[in-house]
Amino acid sequence: MTARTRPQHVAVLALDGAYPFELGIPSRIFEAVPGLYEVSTCSVDGQPVRSASDFTIGVEHGPELLETADTVVISSIATPAIPVELPEDVAAALERIPSRSRIVSICTGAFVLAAAGMLDERRATTHWQLTELFRRRFPHVELDPGVLFVEDGPVLTSAGAASGVDACLHVVRTDHGSAVANSVARCCVVPPFRDGGQAQYIERPLPERGSNGTAHARDWAVAHLHDRVDLSTLARVAGMSPRTFSRRFTAEVGVSPGKWLVGQRVARAQRLLESSDLPVDRVAEEVGFATGASLRQHFHAAMGVTPTAYRQTFHGSA
Template sequence: MQAQQRRHRVVVLALDGVYPFELGIPSRILGAADGHYETLTCSVDGRPVLTNADFTIGVQHGPEVLATADTVVVAPVASDWITAELPDGVAEALARIRPDARIVSICTAAFVLAAAGLLDGRRATTHWQVAEAFSRMYPQVDLDPDVLFVDDGRVLTSAGAASGVDICLHLVRKDHGSELANKVARRCVVPPFRDGGQAQYIERPVPETGPASTAATRAWALGRLGEPLALADLAAHARMSPRTFARRFHDEAGISPGRWLIQQRVVHARHLLEASDLSVDQIAGRVGFGTGASLRQHLHAAIGVSPQAYRRTFQTAR
């Protein structure tokens, strides 16, 4: 009888001041992935941890389990618990992580990774509200406060709160493909992929004159990605001038209409690469990139791989 394959072990590190919601995300999302993951929770000393709420949380493990992890997730702490120096025991706990283990931070846990030197020279993100403070404290980190998460190879970082869901779904998608990630999303009643980044949630003054939203035009454009869509076309649908539309669009989505269109075309192209046998040129035409060369360029800029490499990794066996 063939031996059962060992599950991918994820160890979540909880620190004092932890947000209870985010602490539970890895177990909830990865636990819905058909048994592919085993999720354990630990503290730096095996003792209960204080939360930012009015209760403590008991954990079943001490820092020794970090040495057994394939992936380590550091849960976030409330901003008033953030310090420039690592809290007692954290450096020693992180030192137990294997060199080949993947490390993930949710929200403000990026401060922990940065303080430990794990983000030096890397691109990373954190919650937009603390991004300015992060950049002051860790100028050696290439911070991108506009995205929901950053995958920089061995080290991944995510933005605030529910972006922990996004990055855990990304782990499932990266490890086992979009079919399982979409199944997990349905089971947990969350979107499998959120459009745009956290820039759309940053507080900005929105002009009060004219139509209140460009959402209807975004939905209209999503149904026509294969067509040439210029700023003038989008503005005409929204019944605005191109200048007003571009300004309102950026206020709502955090990015320009052109960049948003590229993102949506890449998302659609990824789906077709996974779920169809269409050629790269055919997919390019369907999503509005026109040529296979253009698709290759945009896909590589977005995720760092060619269409062929992406298809080999993620195409669903049929």
């Protein structure tokens, strides 16, 4: 864990029409390991908010809470509550957020940020069912409906419901490393990292009777990353032609086999960089990259830092 003089303050803004499940995600994830974060919830006026269910939610803080937040989470709201124009009290509350703060939205919370102009010219995502509505309203936002979450500068937007868990775990992973994020995930009995994006949840025709999926091949690949697995090998394990396997894999996971493999190797490299003293070139061998240069290239593309810089930040910190 990186050294901190105090826990990071996370402020959750509850809006009318909030989904109770998503509203509770930040406190459940961020407070799973004591001492790292303090989570508080506020409303735009300090009054209870109407939830998307048949009850109201009481909060103890008004919008002034946002002024001291290191991270602000805008929770999701039911579709009928999505504003065409941002209400004045919501706009005033958002203006209280310090420029230094990280901002996270869950699902339809992206509509609130976009209406406030906070997503202009940024990459963002929201629930796949609302893609067309979002694009019509906010053409200046670079919407990516195929991902579970996307981070652009200090703003992180996530897709539907449980993607808020993925986004919050990403924040923990960024702040404190994979070991801490994995510990939080185990505590909450959720996967520390979900493969693919929203594509795997979009409604599609059921596979033909008797057809086989790619899960077995994925499990096999994770156990054999050091063997430099490729598409032909995975297809052979699955008992399919490479073309059929690639098509079914992408339909199930939401990314191509090659992109998925790179992600798995980078994730394994993270763990080795955090927990071992192996040279970077040796880490590359262990995770299946042909050379240390290949690891450096893919790692930097995925994480924004070099393997060496990542190790300096997180090695032995958990």
